[in-house]
Structure formats: structure tokens, C-alpha cells
Amino acid sequence: MKKLNLRNLLMIIASGLMFIQCTTDPVIGPAGADGTNGIDGVDGTNGLDGTNGLDGADVAVCISCHSDNHRDAINDAYAMTKHATGTSWARGTSAGCAQCHNNEGFIDFQETGAVNPAGYAVSNGITCTGCHDMHRSFDFVNDGNDKALRTLDPVTLIVDGGYTFDAKNESDVLGKSNLCVNCHQPRTAGPDQTVAEFTVTSSHWGPHHGPQSTLLDGIQGIEFSSVGISAPGSAGHKSNMSCVACHMSTVDDGHSWSPADYASATCTKCHGVKTEVAGFATGMVELAGLLADVVGWEYQYEVDVDGKLVKDVDGNYIMILDGNGDPVKNSAVGVVHDGHPNNGSQGRGATFTSAQAGAGWNYLFLLEDKSNGVHNPIYAKALISQSIEALQ
Helix, strand or coil, rough: CCCCCHHHHHHHHHHHHHHHHHHHHCCCCCCCCCCCCCCCCCCCCCCCCCCCCCHHHHHHHHHHHHHCCHHHHHHHHHHHCCCHHHCCCCCCCCCCCCCHHCCHHHHHHHHHHCCCCCCCCCCCHHHHHHHHHHHCCCCCCHHHCCCCCCCCCCCEECCCCEEEEEEEECCCCCCCCHHCCCCCCCCCCCCCCCEEEEECCCCCCCCCCCCHHHHHCCCCCCCCCCCCCCCCCHHHHHCCHHHHHCCCCCCCCCCCCCCCCCHHHHHHHCCCCCCCCCCCHHHHHHHHHHHHHCCCEECCEEEECCCCEECCCCCCEEECCCCCECCCCCEEEEEECCEECCCCCCCCEEEEEHHHHHHHHHHHHHHHCCCCCCCCHHHHHHHHHHHHHHCC
């Protein structure tokens, strides 16, 4: 290895001192010229005013409904209705009834199209959460106030899967009444008029308790002829009114569901003041009398000492036979008694002609509707007159 001489060593030391000087104590040069100004940015979008809420909804509009002052009247009115009482959800644990008679069952059906097949442990009546879920839009001015209803969709009817009921019209532009139709429709069809006889096997036989929508639409009655029958949906109360327009027009936001007074603007905007459907009440009385006198038949069954029906080893009820080995038939008088169908003295089924049973169906259809024919006066009176004629 070469040895460093004195001259080289001094050069190395001097260059190191220069490096230290440059990095620790730099010499500042003259200032440069100013750069060119940049382009101004675009103004941002104005934020929502402090009085606005979701989607720009005016908080004052929200508070008009979402306040204790408003809700208290609704809750008080609702508590007095049949929707809230035990009779409306007495069988709500049953999978067959929960679709309309249980709050959870109704929600399940709306969200999935089915209820829990095992039924429900507790029968809860329909509450706010059954009918109301969330707003589809908070822009009420342009989109309308849907009242946060769980559904606005047209309804495919239970009895006729090929028929869709849609309540939309000028009085209900969003179709809010469609929510009502989900339950206020018949659950069973009327007697088939192409066969000779019909057997009443249930004390609940008939359209069940909710045929309002189908009477309104003018369908699902037993039509013996075309007399007085117009096209479905053509009645004035279907084309110009709705469930909401007539039954939710009161100060409690309609949750008593009391119909509008006949003298109110709801009714008189289309016609003068009316107190009843002319001829409906007298027609129903006449029809009820004829139905009570109709004579059908039922099989006779064996009973034990306590009057209970006896079963054989296979679990079948034992019929009483005559000397020829044929089942004994007893008379069954009346298709309907006091608004209840006749399913025989032993509850196993009373049989009538299909025409007699069809007239009985029409009576129950109009009775269960509970509007005294107001929902569709022309169709209601046509069913009464045709039924009376069928029994004479």
C-alpha cells in the first residue's frame, strides 16, 4: 500500500472543509421573478339549508307527522278500532291466518311472499310497523307523500292469481289503498256453478271477513246472469274514489277508518247527499228469509252417550246406514241462518244445490263487506236480485 505524502493529505483536508461550508452555510442568491397566477377554482355546490333534512325534505313537513302531538291522536283512534282488538288477531299464531292476523306474519308475507310455515309463538295484532316501514322519497312535493307505507304495489288476488287489483286513480295517485287490499279480499271462491251440488263443510264458509276490495271492483260475486253487471273496475267508487280517500279523511289522520260522512265534500264532489243505497236493506232481508227456508240434506252419523261423533278404527266418522246399506240422509234446512252458514247439525257438511249455495255466498259476501252496498251499489243490488230469482 502506498503512503500518503504531506501534500496529498493537505488537499484532502481542504476539500473536506469546503464540503462542510457548502452544506451547512449556503450562500443565498437573488430572488427569482414571480410565477404566473393559477386559474380560479369552480364554486362548490351550496349545502342544504339548516331547516332541511334527508333528501332536502323540509323538517317542518316531517314534524307535521313525526311529533307526539300528531301521533297521540292517531294512537288513540287506532286503539279503538277492530284492527287493534283481539278479534282481529285471535288466530294469528296459525300459519294459515298470520298473513293478515299477525303483525310479524304480515311483514313476513310482504317481504318474502310467505309466512313462517310453523306459525308464530305469539299472536301480535297489527301495529304501526305492520303497515308502515320507510319513505320511498322525501321529496313530497314532486313524488307525493307515501306515508312510509310498507307497500304500494298492485295486489294479485288470493282467489284468482291471474287477476291484479290496482287502486291507483286520481283520488289515490300513489296506490296507497293497495296496502288495504292485501287483506280486504276473499280468501275462498264461491260455489262452482258448473256442478250440481255444493257441501258446506265449515262454519266459516264464505268469502271470509274482507271482501271489500272485490265488491268495490265488481268481481267475485256469483253472477247468475249479466243483468246489472258492468265491467270490473268501472264503478264510480273504484274509478274515482279509494279506501284512503273515503276512510282516512278525518282529523286523526284517518286511523279510526270511519267512512266519510255522506254530506262531506268527499261524497258530494261527485253526487248529492245520500243516506243509503236504495233497496239494499229490504233486498237483504228478503234474501235472508229465502235462504233460511232452503231445504238441503246431510248424512247422519253415529254419536256416543255424550253426543260426540264416533270414529272407526281408521279414524273415520261412522255413518248410519239404512236397511239397504245406504247412508241415511236427514234434511238440512237453511243455507244461512242469522248471517252464519249451515254446515249441518253434526258439523260434517250440509249439501245444497250450487245455485242455492251461490245465493248464500252472495248474501255472505254483501254482509261481510259491511258497507251496506255503498262500495258498489249497482253490483250489490244486482247480486241480491239475481240471488232472489235463483231461489224462487
